[in-house]
Amino acid sequence: MEHLETKILVVVNPISGDINKEPVIQKIKGAVSKKTDLKFYKTTGREDYKTLKELQADVQPDRILVVGGDGTVKLIAECFKNNNPTIGIIPCGSSNGLATDLAIPSNVDEAIQIALGNTFQNVDSLCINNSLGLHISDLGINAELIEHYSNSTVRGHFGYALNSIPTLLNTNAPYKFHIKTEENELSTTGIMLAFANSNKFGTGAIVNPTGKIDDGKFEILVFKKLDVANIIKILLGEVQLDPNFVEVIQTTGATVTTDKPVPFQVDGEPYGSIQSVEVAIQPNTLKIAVG
Template identity: 25%
Template structure:
């Protein structure tokens, strides 16, 4: 393959022949179930015949991926490839915001929300081969009290499940669905105060999701109309519902029709403040956090260049 250079054309990029692209793969060795030695073999098999320069590094602790990605930007790599799940992708992507270094993804997580939203193949070899003929887009990022996320953040039932599920041995959609149904009948909705676009509303809610992308992961679509390039967050308020409605709601988040449900209320805004009485779990790209009793959400328009 001829060597390549990336050129910016109206927020969409294409590859033109000129000089070598420098790529670094950051691999989370504990994410997913696929053997990382196999992935490294596929990387070598696919990229060695090309003119792409690449390096491979591994993470060793929480936050290490962010440090490695920061080093990559300082060393002027063109692309950092996240080999891991949404947590690893989040760590890497936040270091690349508003830089000249792009993000690419080899999905290896249990949910793979951002990869699914962007149409990146979940098949490892196919995702690696995409690096040979990339297209680039600019996507939005978002923050919750300064903590970056790229898919969704939320409070209420989904955050409660995320916090409880984090310590469970079983993962994936089947395990998550089982645990969700188990907790469903004991969870108590709360009342929240939201401020956005110059107005204040108070809502009792089963959950409230703030969506930069359409889904949590595993094709669970909480915000099927979310646009990752519009500079807005979708505010998805699921109001308290009869438990008999639970199977229908679960089906609707899987087939992208949840917005048709009368218990779902949505808004769009680039900045939102949400307040609540007690300090309760919040999830950020599926990772549980404690952020106090109020959260300021902000969208960062066109924050990150991604190879898709």
């Protein structure tokens, strides 16, 4: 595959998914032409946004390859949102829900070829309290789990499983959610409320079967019941979601408030506990290489 006179920035999250990224880096180097201007940046968790903005001005990449999970893709989308970036994803995170929704394979060699290819899909994003969301964000029990997982030394799906039990045993759920959209207002009780721009959690759990990442709409999902065994299976992607378990509201914008602070996460990144969130769809904000 030839990429002549192309500037490519490769952003690598070295700790995502508990995967050694050095073999992936070598495969990327071997997949491009020697004439390609290839620049690598490894995230550190310290001032990554600032450094990447500086790299944008310095490198001015034609394409950005992301070696990581949903959180790393979100970081790139936020940094480069005003530059109409073309993004290629090599899914190497604990949470790869966006790649899964776009049918990007977990096989590294196949993912690299797609990431460097010339077939693209424009995707929507969500503006969530002035932050950017690409995939699924939620208030409640899954955000609690992600917060515990982020503080754990055990990564991957096993890390999720290990943190599921104490999360479910010690949760403050159920929560009272007050939802206002352009079409309706309602109050309801549940263990979790999700804003879904697609249909799967990063674990592969199907939570929004009718969701599409490019339809100019998103879904609010209110999960009603606290069934420990089934919730663990759903979070691990072992079963599809029972449609009787969730209430679905499709919209283009919403405000949600709660009676007490509720843990909140955006694309797999914990944001602490909040009592109010505003969400609006932003159509066709990113161009991602797909198979």
